[in-house]
Amino acid sequence: MLSGCKMALMDPQGPIGAQEKDIILLATGLMLIVVIPVILMTIGFAWKYRESNRKAVYAPDWEHSTRIEAVVWAIPCLIILALATVTWISTHQLDPYKPLTTANKAKPVEVQVVSLDWKWLFIYPQYGVASVNQLALPVGTPVHFDLTSATVMNSFFIPQLGSQIYTMTGMQTQLSLIADHPGAYDGMSANYSGIGFAGMKFKALAMQPADFDAWMARAKTHPLLDSASYAALAAPSEKVAVAYYGSVDPHLYHNILNKCADGSPCTDDTVNMAMMKTIAPDAAPCKNPSDTHPSNGAVTEKVAQAKSDARRSQS
Numbered sequence: 001m002l003s004g005c006k007m008a009l010m011d012p013q014g015p016i017g018a019q020e021k022d023i024i025l026l027a028t029g030l031m032l033i034v035v036i037p038v039i040l041m042t043i044g045f046a047w048k049y050r051e052s053n054r055k056a057v058y059a060p061d062w063e064h065s066t067r068i069e070a071v072v073w074a075i076p077c078l079i080i081l082a083l084a085t086v087t088w089i090s091t092h093q094l095d096p097y098k099p100l101t102t103a104n105k106a107k108p109v110e111v112q113v114v115s116l117d118w119k120w121l122f123i124y125p126q127y128g129v130a131s132v133n134q135l136a137l138p139v140g141t142p143v144h145f146d147l148t149s150a151t152v153m154n155s156f157f158i159p160q161l162g163s164q165i166y167t168m169t170g171m172q173t174q175l176s177l178i179a180d181h182p183g184a185y186d187g188m189s190a191n192y193s194g195i196g197f198a199g200m201k202f203k204a205l206a207m208q209p210a211d212f213d214a215w216m217a218r219a220k221t222h223p224l225l226d227s228a229s230y231a232a233l234a235a236p237s238e239k240v241a242v243a244y245y246g247s248v249d250p251h252l253y254h255n256i257l258n259k260c261a262d263g264s265p266c267t268d269d270t271v272n273m274a275m276m277k278t279i280a281p282d283a284a285p286c287k288n289p290s291d292t293h294p295s296n297g298a299v300t301e302k303v304a305q306a307k308s309d310a311r312r313s314q315s
């Protein structure tokens with residue numbers, strides 16, 4: 001009956017997933033130390049003290065046994081102690097923010113992940129490309145993710161690689177993973193996020209380095225992801241097909257994180273402005289916080305205008 005089920009968590013394809021599998025099995029085993037005897041004793045006692053068994057001791061006034069108390073308290077306490085120790089050690093070992101290193105000290109591939117309604121956007125800042133609903137990873141190389149959401153909370157999860165982590169609007173989380181074997185692994189949101197949630201899936205393609213480079217080269221041939229095409233992408237849509245972007249505005253992820261990808265003032269700038277007002281109340285205020293932002297088109301135009309004015313006055 002269960003042959004159709006793929007036990008993704010029991011079939012890890014990377015070191016993080018493998019360690020998490022060991023913890024699941026160890027924790028289950030430790031808990032079964034209580035569960036199995038309790039089930040057997042329930043059946044055994046019900047049978048032994050059945051009404052028709054005249055040989056069993058009948059003790060209607062019995063109320064205390066130090067031996068039983070010692071067993072039923074000591075064993076669970078020891079198991080909780082063991083589980084707590086395992087949890088403490090593994091939580092620190094598998095801290096998603098902890099950078100991963102490989103024997104060959106490979107430089108991590110950086111991926112900026114944005115959960116949208118209802119698709120995943122992956123930006124590769126080192127390569128200047130982006131993809132939708134398809135994540136390319138080189139085998140044996142650590143991948144470092146910075147994650148945020150442009151919409152409600154989602155949870156980024158590739159079960160066979162391990163460690164799910166939340167994406168939240170206006171906030172950034174981090175995760176490091178390694179894939180050990182080439183393959184196409186299912187990725188999903190593990191946190192319900194609305195009507196298109198069921199189709200919010202992607203494939204994590206773990207590839208040999210040569211195939212990864214070929215993937216990047218092919219992505220390069222696709223159109224640009226700028227604020228206009230991002231606005232089109234960010235509009236809610238369901239079961240979105242895989243798409244590639246050959247070039248990405250380097251500020252896009254920062255702007256999504258700071259909620260200014262639509263041209264409104266960036267959160268970090270607004271906060272900095274507010275702080276400046278407290279520190280230096282007499283300083284001249286900026287008219288529009290977003291004017292100071294490097295990715296803001298208006299300021300680039302103003303700088304270009306000022307430069308050409310200066311050139312004209314020189315000649």
Ligand SMILES: [Cu+2]
Nearest residue numbers: 266268269293
């Ligand atoms: Cu900024």
